[in-house]
Amino acid sequence: xxxxxxxxxxxxxxxxxxxxxxxxxxxxxxxxxxxxxxxxxxxxxxxxxxxxxxxxxxxxxxxxxxxxxxxxxxxxxxxxxxxxxxxxxxxxxxxxxxxxxxxxxxxxxxxxxxxxxxxxxxxxxxxxxxxxxxxxxxxxxxxxxxxxxxxxxxxxxxxxxxxxxxxxxxxxxxxxxxxxxxxxxxxxxxxxxxxxxxxxxxxxxxxxxxxxxxxxxxxxxxxxxxxxxxxxxxxxxxxxxxxxxxxxxxxxxxxxxxxxxxxxxxxxxxxxxxxxxxxxxxxxxxxxxxxxxxxxxxxxxxxxxxxxxxxxxxxxxxxxxxxxxxxxxx
Amino acid sequence: xxxxxxxxxxxxxxxxxxxxxxxxxxxxxxxxxxxxxxxxxxxxxxxxxxxxxxxxxxxxxxxxxxxxxxxxxxxxxxxxxxxxxxxxxxxxxxxxxxxxxxxxxxxxxxxxxxxxxxxxxxxxxxxxxxxxxxxxxxxxxxxxxxxxxxxxxxxxxxxxxxxxxxxxxxxxxxxxxxxxxxxxxxxxxxxxxxxxxxxxxxxxxxxxxxxxxxxxxxxxxxxxxxxxxxxxxxxxxxxxxxxxxxxxxxxxxxxxxxxxxxxxxxxxxxxxxxxxxxxxxxxxxxxxxxxxxxxxxxxxxxxxxxxxxxxxxxxxxxxxxxxxxxxxxxxxxxxxxxxxxxxxxxxxxxxxxxxxxxxxxxxxxxx
Numbered sequence: 001x002x003x004x005x006x007x008x009x010x011x012x013x014x015x016x017x018x019x020x021x022x023x024x025x026x027x028x029x030x031x032x033x034x035x036x037x038x039x040x041x042x043x044x045x046x047x048x049x050x051x052x053x054x055x056x057x058x059x060x061x062x063x064x065x066x067x068x069x070x071x072x073x074x075x076x077x078x079x080x081x082x083x084x085x086x087x088x089x090x091x092x093x094x095x096x097x098x099x100x101x102x103x104x105x106x107x108x109x110x111x112x113x114x115x116x117x118x119x120x121x122x123x124x125x126x127x128x129x130x131x132x133x134x135x136x137x138x139x140x141x142x143x144x145x146x147x148x149x150x151x152x153x154x155x156x157x158x159x160x161x162x163x164x165x166x167x168x169x170x171x172x173x174x175x176x177x178x179x180x181x182x183x184x185x186x187x188x189x190x191x192x193x194x195x196x197x198x199x200x201x202x203x204x205x206x207x208x209x210x211x212x213x214x215x216x217x218x219x220x221x222x223x224x225x226x227x228x229x230x231x232x233x234x235x236x237x238x239x240x241x242x243x244x245x246x247x248x249x250x251x252x253x254x255x256x257x258x259x260x261x262x263x264x265x266x267x268x269x270x271x272x273x274x275x276x277x278x279x280x281x282x283x284x285x286x287x288x289x290x291x292x293x294x295x296x297x298x299x300x301x302x303x304x305x306x307x308x309x310x311x312x313x314x315x316x317x318x319x320x321x322x323x324x325x326x327x328x329x330x
Numbered sequence: 331x332x333x334x335x336x337x338x339x340x341x342x343x344x345x346x347x348x349x350x351x352x353x354x355x356x357x358x359x360x361x362x363x364x365x366x367x368x369x370x371x372x373x374x375x376x377x378x379x380x381x382x383x384x385x386x387x388x389x390x391x392x393x394x395x396x397x398x399x400x401x402x403x404x405x406x407x408x409x410x411x412x413x414x415x416x417x418x419x420x421x422x423x424x425x426x427x428x429x430x431x432x433x434x435x436x437x438x439x440x441x442x443x444x445x446x447x448x449x450x451x452x453x454x455x456x457x458x459x460x461x462x463x464x465x466x467x468x469x470x471x472x473x474x475x476x477x478x479x480x481x482x483x484x485x486x487x488x489x490x491x492x493x494x495x496x497x498x499x500x501x502x503x504x505x506x507x508x509x510x511x512x513x514x515x516x517x518x519x520x521x522x523x524x525x526x527x528x529x530x531x532x533x534x535x536x537x538x539x540x541x542x543x544x545x546x547x548x549x550x551x552x553x554x555x556x557x558x559x560x561x562x563x564x565x566x567x568x569x570x571x572x573x574x575x576x577x578x579x580x581x582x583x584x585x586x587x588x589x590x591x592x593x594x595x596x597x598x599x600x601x602x603x604x605x606x607x608x609x610x611x612x613x614x615x616x617x618x619x620x621x622x623x624x625x626x627x628x629x630x631x632x633x634x635x636x637x638x639x640x641x642x643x644x645x646x647x648x649x650x651x652x653x654x655x656x657x658x659x660x661x662x663x664x665x666x667x668x669x670x671x672x673x674x675x676x677x678x679x680x681x682x683x684x685x686x687x688x689x690x691x692x693x694x695x696x697x
Binding site: 145303 | 339341363450453454455456457460461464520521524526527529530677678679680
């Protein structure tokens with residue numbers, strides 16, 4: 001295994017790092033482009049539609065066309081908006097979504113990612129920075145719908161950070177490490193195999209909290225189209241809007257990758273190369289997220305909050321206690 | 331807690347808001363997410379149908395009724411024709427009556443399907459909308475075949491209907507009915523049992539029976555309160571007394587009851603259609619009607635059970651070929667009046683659930 005931290009910083013290593021960063025960014029951007037396509041196709045099929053099929057063969061270039069369209073759109077800044085915050089918000093929402101990707105171990109040899117010993121903590125800490133961008137966007141737009149959407153997001157995402165954090169605690173206790181690579185390696189040798197089996201409660205809580213963190217159905221209140229028009233990004237257009245969209249889909253990918261790493265044994269698997277195993281498992285979780293979107297209606301704000309505080313957090317705490325008790329016994 | 335004072339905010343919902351189903355505007359005063367006051371503003375789609383009708387011969391008014399409740403045009407057609415027939419004391423041939431019943435009940439199914447789809451879309455569930463529209467599309471295609479239009483049919487005439495069913499049409503309706511009857515349980519499975527959905531609609535927007543009557547509500551909104559009032563049974567018109575069917579009635583008057591009765595009414599309407607297609611007699615499709623319809627001087631009122639409630643036509647004639655005054659009792663408009671009372675004290679998220687369940691069509695509200 002190759003570790004960046006063990007090597008001294010020389011021009012050549014720096015170049016290697018830069019190449020690595022660019023490759024990961026390009027890969028993720030490509031993946032995200034096709035995630036949007038994939039989502040539209042999957043939901044289309046579930047609803048008896050065809051989905052995008054006009055741009056390019058099988059509609060494969062649809063997302064590319066959409067991004068291009070957003071690029072050439074007029075960049076509108078509302079007259080009464082707080083200009084500085086308005087411009088800064090999409091960047092703040094967007095940057096952490098890419099930063100969290102640094103610690104995800106995609107392959108067994110993970111040459112492009114950081115082997116951080118607090119990887120999990122890093123992920124959770126950084127991903128909560130996005131809320132700042134969303135609240136800023138809601139405030140700076142000077143639009144009532146945006147403000148309501150921003151406030152809803154803040155309340156929701158902060159509430160669901162807690163069960164998300166607690167649900168992964170069981171995994172950390174089993175693996176005895178916050179390092180994502182170590183967690184994956186532990187799953188290969190653990191007597192139960194993947195942590196989804198001993199940590200099934202944690203997995204369920206994690207998936208629910210992840211849906212809420214992603215602002216996806218049934219927790220898509222912040223952008224509840226039928227109530228708040230488009231929520232916090234109502235006033236955004238063109239590429240600033242694309243930044244929000246993009247960060248959302250990068251998070252879909254990131255959280256699925258995290259779930260794969262924590263609960264599904266990461267890259268491990270027989271016969272196939274490790275990156276392929278990782279891709280298969282991540283895609284399965286992404287598909288699940290899309291499936292939920294095609295099935296569920298939206299929850300109501302107060303119900304959402306009471307669900308987090310009265311159900312999810314106690315269950316996650318119980319899981320922590322249970323995991324501790326079980327590992328004490330045997 | 332009085333030291334903590336929060337400021338109220340006025341939010342203008344509509345007229346171009348995704349959930350107001352057309353051009354309906356609602357000025358809500360909110361305190362946080364709680365609604366303190368709600369002021370509905372209507373009239374954006376006003377076309378003056380009633381005034382226009384005073385300058386038109388009776389047959390010429392029919393296409394204008396298409397544009398009232400534009401998702402249930404057949405029923406509007408019937409309301410006008412039925413009133414004129416009542417005023418003229420006209421006999422309608424049996425075949426025409428059967429064709430009317432079939433298209434009207436199919437129209438009711440189509441209209442309720444549209445309600446289900448858009449209501450669930452408002453609540454954030456996307457798929458039922460598309461499923462409902464696929465079903466509705468089949469009904470629209472059937473209508474297209476019988477009268478050549480998909481939405482504004484202009485199908486009925488004083489004394490009968492304009493077109494006879496093309497060959498094979500009755501069989502198609504029979505097939506569709508059988509197929510649709512099997513699909514209703516699918517909606518129950520997908521939506522009715524969903525815990526999130528139930529949490530959103532149960533106990534929300536409760537209309538008490540007294541309020542329902544005091545606000546002159548009708549249709550599903552009134553029946554959801556437990557008051558059994560369906561004009562097809564209570565003031566029978568056409569040939570509804572010849573069919574076996576039930577009136578679904580709710581218990582609590584909440585949004586869930588209104589949703590649930592819509593589904594049950596779809597079943598009942600299909601039931602009526604299934605019986606009607608078996609018995610369609612042969613014969614003329616339009617009765618002996620004078621070339622120029624002149625309603626004898628007087629005042630006439632007939633109400634029918636529209637898709638949204640009592641759809642009434644009040645006709646004042648001075649014996650000419652045009653009405654002296656034509657007043658339409660539009661159920662959407664009447665049902666809308668309770669909205670303010672229902673909304674005060676609710677949260678913004680409930681606003682959509684309540685407004686959606688009252689089920690208005692702006693073409694009808696604004697006439």
